[in-house]
Amino acid sequence: MNQSISRFQDVHVHASAVREWNQTYSQISAGPLESALMQLDSSRCHVFREQINRRVVQHGEAPKDKVCFAIPIAVPGAIRVQGREADDNTIFVLRGGEEFMFHMPMGMDMLSITFERELFETALERTPWAGEIRTLLRQPVIRLPEQRLADRRNQLLGVFSDALCCSDQEGAQELALEEVMLNGMLQLLSDPSCDRAQRQSSSVHSFIVDKCHRLTLSDVTNAPSVIDLCQRLQISRRTVQNSFRTVAETTPLNYLRSVRLNGVRRELMSTQACDLSIGDAATNWGFYHMSHFAAEYHELFGELPSQTKRADRNIRKTAP
Template sequence: MNQSISRFQDVHMHACAVRDWNQTYSQISAGPLESSLMQLKSTHAHVFREQISQRVVQHGEAPKGKMCFAIPAAVSGTVRMQGREADANSLFVLRGGEEFMFHMPMGMDMLSITFDGELFESALEAMPSPGDIRTLLRQPVIKVPSQRLEECRDQLLALFSSALAIDAPDASDASSGTPDLERDLEREMLDGLLGLLADPTCDRNQRPGSSTQSFIVDKCHRLTVSDAANAPSVIELCQRLQISRRTVQNSFRTVAETTPVKYLRSVRLNGVRRELMATRASDLAIGDAAANWGFFHMSHFAADYQELFGELPSQTRRAGR
């Protein structure tokens, strides 16, 4: 198995280190960020645990041909996945190629497991009632009885920790394990998750709907990044969505625990930061990167950037340095 343990002070670097996922992470709450990412990659599964100190929104696409699950190890605030409200008693599900939007609170601790689709389908077919489980898996957020989820979470975390420790307790990047160990890990994790989904205490008829407030926040997010250089104002977003400013304000407060102005500005500032980190200073000036994301008043931009990330844009590490 290939394993790695990494720590970051930048959410973009963290997101880039998550293998096989096409996604962006945007830091929403202001201040220095600390994160850790522990990963195990076997032949047919990818298991990773991530802890991030600041509030973050994830936007991207699940790996094609995979079946993806996540279980929160610790939750300290509002969580929204695909517009559904979630808590510590939730199991998150994504199918390969599915676009997603996930709002993580400060201090989120998450265990994610991605299986090859064929392996998962084969294991599912061997279950007593695969059709019932397939129906349940149509939901991106599955509410599970707390005691049963806690048992499954403890089992999966123990399996992950044990596998991660094999041959490399202090490794920063190493390959270890045998084919038998890989298969045992994949099988035990599959059995744990499928056992949870097949448990009779798990409500088969749950249909948690996407909230209007989450739809508003996610729509505003997408409209902002789709034409970042000409990012619409909050008033323009209200006009496009044909809703009141108060409705927008309340939606952002509920979903992201901040104002629409601060949230959307943070998303754009993250866009500038990603551009700066991906380019050489000689190839892209800070002012041009800022303009690409709709910032034209450089002193205001620099102050907002420093407030969010704890450093000036001129201090951000550029490519090639």
């Protein structure tokens, strides 16, 4: 069994270290970033716990042929998953290959568990109400009984922590970890007090934020202004402002600028200085005034663009 405990000072390095996930993390709140990532994975199950001290938006695709769960441990601010409001009495579900958008507040602490689809489906068929549970799992956010979820969360965290402390996890121990994680999730979903008919629609606020996010990324060299976005979506500036405050706890200007600054940072970190200048990377993401760009970059990440570590010579240039 593979196991690792890592600490990072950059959200992009953190994101790339999460095994099997095709995703980008963008730091939204300003200041030096500190994060921790603890991982265990077997042939059929991947468990990881991540803690990040800054607000982050995660955007990507869940691993194919998997069933993915996340259990919040600490939720210190507004959180949205696939446009749904969530808190520490909910779990999150993603199906393999599904695109996702996750707005993570500052100080978020979360345990994620990914199963091979075949393993999960086989076990699910042995539970009561398999059909109802399968329908419930189409919901990205599922609310569960508070005490049952708290008890199960503590159990799974304990098992995960104990497994991380063992230097040799093979054979029977690996199967035991898979069984505990699988049974823990299925027991939650099979609990008679779980409302398997629950439905939660995506909020208008989340739709607006995610739409603005995507429109900004669709043409980053000519990134739309907030006024442009209001006109395209045919909504008022106040509505846009309120949506970003509700979902991301910041202004639309700060959020969308931060997303583009993260794009520049990813380009700088994935290329050598001889292949791409800081000025060209900034221009690629719609920043044309270098002094303003450098100041905004420093404010968000706590370092100047010239201080960002570039790719090693043996790493080939990758597309932004």
